[in-house]
Amino acid sequence: MRKLYLVLLAIAIFAGGMAVNELLTKSDLFTAAKVLGLDFLDDDEVELMLEDVQEQTETLEKLGKIEIDNDISPALVFNPVLRPSQLPASSIVSAPASAPNALESELNTPLEWASVKQLGAMLKSGKTTSRKLTEFYLDRIKEHDPTLHCIITITEERALAKADEMDRELAAGTYRGPLHGIPYGAKDLLAAKGYKTTWGAKPYENQTIDVDASVIEQLDAAGAILVAKTTLGALAWGDVWYGEMTRNPWDTTQGSSGSSAGSASAVAAGLVPFAIGTETLGSIVSPSTVCGTTGLRPTFGRVSRYGAMALSWTMDKIGPITRSAEDAGVVLAAIANYDERDAHAIRAGFQYEWPQAPAQGTRIGYYQSVMDGDYPFHDQDSIVLKTLRGLGYELVPLELPDDPDIGFILSVEAAAAFDALTRSNNDDQLTRQIRNAWPNTFRTAHFVPAVAYVQANRLRRQLMQDMDAMLTEANVDVYVNPSWHSNSLFITNMTGHPAICIPNGMNEEGTPTSITFTGKLFGEQEIIDVAHAYQQATKWDDIHPEAF
CATH class of the missing domain: 3.90.1300.10 (Amidase signature (AS) domain)
Incomplete structure (x- = not known):
């Protein structure tokens, strides 16, 4: 089944006021697309999307309820090495060969x-x-x-x-x-x-x-x-x-x-x-x-x-x-x-x-x-x-x-690491509640589509x-x-x-x-x-x- 990443934002927009079994409308999706800055959708395309988006909404609702420990990392692994020659010749770690000299x-x-x-x-x-x-x-x-x-x-x-x-x-x-x-x-x-x-x-x-x-x-x-x-x-x-x-x-x-x-x-x-x-x-x-x-x-x-x-x-x-x-x-x-x-x-x-x-x-x-x-x-x-x-x-x-303007990579990963904190509203306990602090950043990051994260x-x-x-x-x-x-x-x-x-x-x-x-x-x-x-x-x- 075709899964559209656009729905990540759609569910974020409507999660606060829409029950899982409440059907999305074409107007809802046009609003979501506007927030995302998308302008390639016409009325017929949105009509075709509705059923898939609804199913994806239900999937994401279930996903948000799964507890994942902070120490579980994603299956996607970052490695800064572009070629083997960038690695050290030896994998052995050593302290200085000589102890500190006596004073x-x-x-x-x-x-x-x-x-x-x-x-x-x-x-x-x-x-x-x-x-x-x-x-x-x-x-x-x-x-x-x-x-x-x-x-x-x-x-x-x-x-x-x-x-x-x-x-x-x-x-x-x-x-x-x-x-x-x-x-x-x-x-x-x-x-x-x-x-x-x-x-x-x-x-x-x-x-x-x-x-x-x-x-x-x-x-x-x-x-x-x-x-x-x-x-x-x-x-x-x-x-x-x-x-x-x-x-x-x-x-x-x-x-x-x-x-x-x-x-x-x-x-x-x-x-x-x-x-x-x-x-x-x-x-x-x-x-x-x-x-x-x-x-x-x-x-x-x-x-x-x-x-x-x-x-x-x-x-x-x-x-x-x-x-x-x-x-x-x-x-x-x-x-x-x-x-x-x-x-x-x-x-x-x-x-x-x-x-x-x-x-x-x-x-x-x-x-x-x-x-x-x-x-x-x-x-x-x-x-x-x-x-x-x-x-x-x-x-x-x-x-x-x-x-490149890809700083939201950090915001998205941090929001994922503390998704349970955000969804539980326990983020309200954090001392800083200003625009640049984590509570607001975590919430905002839910509005970044997966496609943009991959492109970044x-x-x-x-x-x-x-x-x-x-x-x-x-x-x-x-x-x-x-x-x-x-x-x-x-x-x-x-x-x-x-x-x-x-x-x-x-x-x-x-x-x-x-x-x-x-x-x-x-x-x-x-x-x-x-x-x-x-x-x-x-x-x-x-x-x-x-x-x-």
């Missing part, structure tokens, strides 16, 4: 601002213990979270037990690697056994999911210690969750942006050495920019999302928020193992190496038409280009392809090909672009390319600005290397909010 002198940096590498060296050399570090950060969380509202749950019992275990292992000569005994926080859309996983949303405030997310499993195996579950805007939108608004440590009258709001705020305020965030369309880059942290968004599919809330199955990515690019690489090396439980996972290894000084003449692209223009943070970004040239990089101008994904494939051609023609592994510019952020979240965002100055309000380095698929080592070289040559990653 040549006593640590000059206050403990709350110490890097993962510094803390690892202290633990390895016996200058501190995991128990002491864990208690130190737990105390800081308890002291400062009432101001920042960046923590949903403190996992103290789990943390202290793990810290004691790591100390016993180290005393016995067992060393798990650079994260052995290091505390961290995880965004509260990642499940952790024995604790709530609230997704930052009132309807799920008391939800428990009795598994450890794959990322938490892998960090546990690496010896890292989960001390807290950090806030996120409700269902990964913004910085407002069911408890409060997460605050920016640089200006606590302001929010920390979203949706990895708590992870960035906690790292920036020295409450944890690193945290795990997620990004669908800027949720690592945006809070990292506002809070002055280093945020690494990995290649799509490189990090397993098992045990994580699904918002967009074809766009969600998990990555570290840290104080330095070097630390971001250490954390990524611990969480990039292939996991078949994520239907979109890609078998791609990451053999992380401690960053080295750049070779003279290494080519880096820069987004010329934007960065040569006039925009709010032009001065800071121009200094970045000058610094890179001074480090020996050759800057190559390039232009990104035009980005065809344009997405073309965008992937255009990006690949651009990077190949420019002959660069990395390009630099302003973090604020939505064009690159949108395109690379659609194509799955990795990016790292690092602080590069301060704005007039006294809060941080940032710059972003974007790489080829699975090119995390290259963007980390460039970001590290810049951070070694500048001071911005060493500046911290004075109030903390």
Whole structure:
């Protein structure tokens, strides 16, 4: 039987006031077609459609009543890889071959601002213990979270037990690697056994999911210690969750942006050495920019999302928020193992190496038409280009392809992920009820026909090909672009390319600005290397909010 996707919109329009057994009229379908912008239907064609549309309406009504768990992904799987040569040569994942070097002198940096590498060296050399570090950060969380509202749950019992275990292992000569005994926080859309996983949303405030997310499993195996579950805007939108608004440590009258709001705020305020965030369309880059942290968004599919809330199955990515690019690489090396439980996972290894000084003449692209223009943070970004040239990089101008208007891919997938919430009207419990917040977006997305969703994904494939051609023609592994510019952020979240965002100055309000380095698929080592070289040559990653 011929099934017409037009009916997706027709049922959405009339579901509120029409019983399933109430027949549609030709006028109803003409109205639906008008909303869709269709003008190819005449009276006879609509007459012919009526019976099929009625049957489809009944089918969709039944479909809407089926409960589907959030962790069930669609049979359609997104893969950013266009050809095998884009994959790493090895699927083996490894941390740096050498442990952090012992500190040549006593640590000059206050403990709350110490890097993962510094803390690892202290633990390895016996200058501190995991128990002491864990208690130190737990105390800081308890002291400062009432101001920042960046923590949903403190996992103290789990943390202290793990810290004691790591100390016993180290005393016995067992060393798990650079994260052995290091505390961290995880965004509260990642499940952790024995604790709530609230997704930052009132309807799920008391939800428990009795598994450890794959990322938490892998960090546990690496010896890292989960001390807290950090806030996120409700269902990964913004910085407002069911408890409060997460605050920016640089200006606590302001929010920390979203949706990895708590992870960035906690790292920036020295409450944890690193945290795990997620990004669908800027949720690592945006809070990292506002809070002055280093945020690494990995290649799509490189990090397993098992045990994580699904918002967009074809766009969600998990990555570290840290104080330095070097630390971001250490954390990524611990969480990039292939996991078949994520239907979109890609078998791609990451053999992380401690960053080295750049070779003279290494080519880096820069987004010329934007960065040569006039925009709010032009001065800071121009200094970045000058610094890179001074480090020996050759800057190559390039232009990104035009980005098609396909942002509703995210809206449609998110609406599907939370269809039951919308149909139950429990979305009314979400704190934000404005035009751009999820409740309205979910409802609006029901008015996107399936044909348009498929067409948008065809344009997405073309965008992937255009990006690949651009990077190949420019002959660069990395390009630099302003973090604020939505064009690159949108395109690379659609194509799955990795990016790292690092602080590069301060704005007039006294809060941080940032710059972003974007790489080829699975090119995390290259963007980390460039970001590290810049951070070694500048001071911005060493500046911290004075109030903390």
